[in-house]
Amino acid sequence: MLNILVLGLGQCGNRILDAMNREAFGRGGTFAKYYTRQKFPASVKTIAINTAINDLKGLVDTRARDRLHVPHLHGVGANRTIGKRVFEENKEIIMSEIDKRGTFDLIFIITSAAGGSGSSFAPLLIRELKETYTNAPVVCITVLPFREEGSIFLQNAAFCLKDVIDEKPTGVLLVDNQYLKKYAGDIKSAYDKINNTTARRLLFLIEALNSEMLMVTDLGDLKTVMNGGIGIGTMGFYEASKDSTIKSAILGSFKPSGLLFPTNVYKEGARAMLIIKGDKKYLDLDLITKTIEELSTEIGQVFKGVLVQRGRPRVLSLFTLNSVPELEKLYATAAEAIRFEKERRDRSRNQLDSAFSHIEDLEPIY
Amino acid sequence: MNGRRILIVVAAVALLILVLPMTVAGEEETTNITIGVNEYVVLNNDIYIEVRDVGTVGISYAEVWFRSSQDAVGTTKNLYRGDVPAIYISGTGLKIEVTLDYIFSNAASFGITSSKALYVTDRKAGKVETEPVTVPKLIIKRTIDPNEAEIGQTVKVTLTIKNTGNGTATDITLAEGTIAKTYKDGCPSTIDDIAAGATERIEYDLKIGDDVQPGTREMPASVLNYKGETGVSDSTESQSSVLEIIAGEVLLPELTISTDPIDYVVTCGDEVPMVVTITNVGNATSEKVYVKGDLPHGVRLKGGELEPIYESIKPDKSEEYEVTLVANEEGEHVVEMNVMWADEEATAVFEFRAEKSGLEKYYVYIIAAIPILLILLWIIKRRREYSY
Ligand SMILES: Nc1nc2c(ncn2[C@@H]2O[C@H](COP(=O)(O)OP(=O)(O)OP(=O)(O)O)[C@@H](O)[C@H]2O)c(=O)[nH]1
Ligand SMILES: [Mg+2]
Numbered sequence: 001m002l003n004i005l006v007l008g009l010g011q012c013g014n015r016i017l018d019a020m021n022r023e024a025f026g027r028g029g030t031f032a033k034y035y036t037r038q039k040f041p042a043s044v045k046t047i048a049i050n051t052a053i054n055d056l057k058g059l060v061d062t063r064a065r066d067r068l069h070v071p072h073l074h075g076v077g078a079n080r081t082i083g084k085r086v087f088e089e090n091k092e093i094i095m096s097e098i099d100k101r102g103t104f105d106l107i108f109i110i111t112s113a114a115g116g117s118g119s120s121f122a123p124l125l126i127r128e129l130k131e132t133y134t135n136a137p138v139v140c141i142t143v144l145p146f147r148e149e150g151s152i153f154l155q156n157a158a159f160c161l162k163d164v165i166d167e168k169p170t171g172v173l174l175v176d177n178q179y180l181k182k183y184a185g186d187i188k189s190a191y192d193k194i195n196n197t198t199a200r201r202l203l204f205l206i207e208a209l210n211s212e213m214l215m216v217t218d219l220g221d222l223k224t225v226m227n228g229g230i231g232i233g234t235m236g237f238y239e240a241s242k243d244s245t246i247k248s249a250i251l252g253s254f255k256p257s258g259l260l261f262p263t264n265v266y267k268e269g270a271r272a273m274l275i276i277k278g279d280k281k282y283l284d285l286d287l288i289t290k291t292i293e294e295l296s297t298e299i300g301q302v303f304k305g306v307l308v309q310r311g312r313p314r315v316l317s318l319f320t321l322n323s324v325p326e327l328e329k330l331y332a333t334a335a336e337a338i339r340f341e342k343e344r345r346d347r348s349r350n351q352l353d354s355a356f357s358h359i360e361d362l363e364p365i366y
Numbered sequence: 367m368n369g370r371r372i373l374i375v376v377a378a379v380a381l382l383i384l385v386l387p388m389t390v391a392g393e394e395e396t397t398n399i400t401i402g403v404n405e406y407v408v409l410n411n412d413i414y415i416e417v418r419d420v421g422t423v424g425i426s427y428a429e430v431w432f433r434s435s436q437d438a439v440g441t442t443k444n445l446y447r448g449d450v451p452a453i454y455i456s457g458t459g460l461k462i463e464v465t466l467d468y469i470f471s472n473a474a475s476f477g478i479t480s481s482k483a484l485y486v487t488d489r490k491a492g493k494v495e496t497e498p499v500t501v502p503k504l505i506i507k508r509t510i511d512p513n514e515a516e517i518g519q520t521v522k523v524t525l526t527i528k529n530t531g532n533g534t535a536t537d538i539t540l541a542e543g544t545i546a547k548t549y550k551d552g553c554p555s556t557i558d559d560i561a562a563g564a565t566e567r568i569e570y571d572l573k574i575g576d577d578v579q580p581g582t583r584e585m586p587a588s589v590l591n592y593k594g595e596t597g598v599s600d601s602t603e604s605q606s607s608v609l610e611i612i613a614g615e616v617l618l619p620e621l622t623i624s625t626d627p628i629d630y631v632v633t634c635g636d637e638v639p640m641v642v643t644i645t646n647v648g649n650a651t652s653e654k655v656y657v658k659g660d661l662p663h664g665v666r667l668k669g670g671e672l673e674p675i676y677e678s679i680k681p682d683k684s685e686e687y688e689v690t691l692v693a694n695e696e697g698e699h700v701v702e703m704n705v706m707w708a709d710e711e712a713t714a715v716f717e718f719r720a721e722k723s724g725l726e727k728y729y730v731y732i733i734a735a736i737p738i739l740l741i742l743l744w745i746i747k748r749r750r751e752y753s754y
Contacts, residue, residue, distance in 0.1 A: 033748055033752050034744070034745045034748050034749070035744075056754050057754050059754065060752065061752065062752070063751050063752055064750070064751060064752060064753060064754045065751075067754045
């Protein structure tokens with residue numbers, strides 16, 4: 001059985017982690033935690049880490065002892081510089097808390113890129129984890145902000161993503177709030193939907209990695225996929241309708257509507273992994289193999305895992321990209337915002353300085 | 367009166383002897399002749415009548431030897447007073463019928479009847495009694511006092527014996543009548559001589575036996591046998607008496623047993639005091655009183671002696687004791703208490719209801735509450751586990 005560590009950083013990361021914990025209770029709903037135990041498809045340890053205690057209190061399905069408060073009043077106020085300092089100051093506490101949970105075969109870090117705590121902790125944590133758990137792949141799930149959330153979030157996202165990539169994790173999987181805004185009208189419902197979707201896909205993946213499969217994919221395959229392209233990717237998902245073929249289900253998982261980050265897989269995809277689950281009657285292995293062969297001609301290496309499980313065919317796609325036009329757009333916007341911010345600040349500074357100049361050489365007289 | 371008649375008779379005999387020969391003939395004429403012992407008269411020169419002996423064996427008798435000129439041997443007969451006439455026929459065919467009228471101390475007086483006229487033709491006489499014969503005559507009267515008595519009581523019987531004769535009564539024996547299952551105490555069977563004109567009182571106790579049947583009882587007459595100085599025997603008897611025997615008050619112990627309190631609701635496991643009272647409501651002391659207690663299933667004795675033995679309980683007295691019982695099982699419990707004395711017994715029951723103990727009553731709820739409590743604890747634990 002795989003030992004998997006999932007770390008949720010900052011409010012966003014905490015919540016997605018909480019959603020995973022909720023999923024682990026099954027279909028019991030709100031009260032499930034009072035009568036049943038969490039069942040993860042593997043040996044999964046979760047820790048929610050945050051500087052804001054209120055964010056930790058807001059969690060519902062994560063055990064209290066799996067919530068680690070790194071004290072710094074009410075968060076770091078989206079300030080990554082402070083965030084980095086706080087992490088360095090509390091590194092030992094954080095790492096020993098992780099250490100208590102044993103050794104790991106695979107580590108997921110979930111964080112928003114735009115906030116302060118999560119976005120600053122993530123790169124530093126990747127470094128530490130890579131040092132401590134040398135053999136465990138570290139996959140960072142990074143949530144991108146709504147574009148209209150402001151220049152600070154945008155620049156945080158830009159710098160965070162850069163910092164993360166610089167630390168060379170096994171891979172980065174993007175979740176784009178902006179792209180997934182379509183899920184719901186209001187922000188709160190959108191968050192819930194995004195969190196649940198992300199949580200489910202991660203669990204789907206974990207379950208597949210930990211199971212006996214009809215066609216095998218494993219941790220090694222995952223590493224290979226994550227190493228493809230620029231090491232950045234995302235996930236797609238498709239649940240087939242009753243009478244659709246397995247082929248249409250596989251292809252469905254690459255469709256933009258099922259992706260967590262907007263991209264053209266056929267165009268940008270570097271490597272992919274397909275995990276197919278469903279009743280045996282749907283699982284036409286020949287057709288699966290043929291379909292994947294077709295895909296490989298367009299995408300490159302496609303790994304596949306087939307898992308017999310009750311229900312209609314569901315397909316999770318996980319892939320890395322060769323190029324990320326959407327990211328470029330984001331960085332461009334961010335740079336523009338930074339420049340604009342800088343200019344405005346300089347201008348304000350100048351105005352203030354000229355205002356102050358009026359009292360130069362003067363002393364207050366009483 | 368008898369005495370005087372005897373005197374007259376004796377005088378007449380003497381006169382007759384003087385006017386011999388005397389005609390005693392006539393059709394079926396009865397001739398009265400008194401003959402002394404060892405003396406004889408000769409009738410019609412033919413029949414010799416000789417008195418050999420006189421005496422009394424219950425009644426007076428005379429031993430008489432009849433013979434005649436042609437029957438030298440003759441015949442000796444015992445004549446009893448009041449008996450049918452003795453018949454003697456002489457050798458020549460003269461028939462006489464003889465009855466004994468009286469006896470005297472040394473003579474007998476006969477009535478002799480024949481179809482032929484009888485003459486005393488010869489006589490061998492001793493000296494004629496010139497002194498009057500003294501004869502006792504006893505009269506006995508009996509009273510019972512009281513003549514109405516209860517079973518077990520003793521009554522006094524008084525015999526009053528009066529000698530109305532002119533001689534002393536001797537050798538007096540008393541045969542006293544008897545009522546079945548009554549017992550005489552101090553009743554003599556022989557009585558001292560009673561002088562003429564004297565009265566003797568004899569008292570004795572008559573105890574009415576315990577097993578006698580009540581009712582009216584006749585006590586047969588007292589019979590007195592006695593003799594006079596002349597040796598002549600006589601007897602007399604009293605009237606029979608009546609004794610009314612009443613079924614008297616029977617003295618018996620009678621015990622009652624009671625328990626207190628009755629009807630009592632207790633809780634299983636609690637002590638239940640049972641007070642047992644045994645009272646002698648009879649009129650006699652009861653010896654050896656046993657008490658037996660029958661505890662029902664589910665009830666046990668916690669303290670005290672359930673089955674005491676009392677050596678005796680006097681009339682109107684009570685014995686009381688207390689025991690402590692404990693019911694182990696719920697339900698109606700009946701304790702049966704028996705008191706036994708002689709061949710009798712009496713029963714009392716002690717009833718009470720035992721209910722489940724407080725804890726037992728809520729047992730079901732407690733049992734039901736445990737899982738709820740556990741669930742609650744579990745929920746609290748889980749809440750704490752998941753609240754930060
Ligand atoms: N998908 C998703 N995004 C969220 C959620 N909560 C916050 N975000 C996004 O995360 C970004 C803000 O980062 P947070 O995670 O709130 O910040 P943090 O890591 O807690 O850091 P500080 O609060 O500044 O200390 C914004 O872009 C939000 O849109 C959430 O529940 N789901
Ligand atoms: Mg926060």
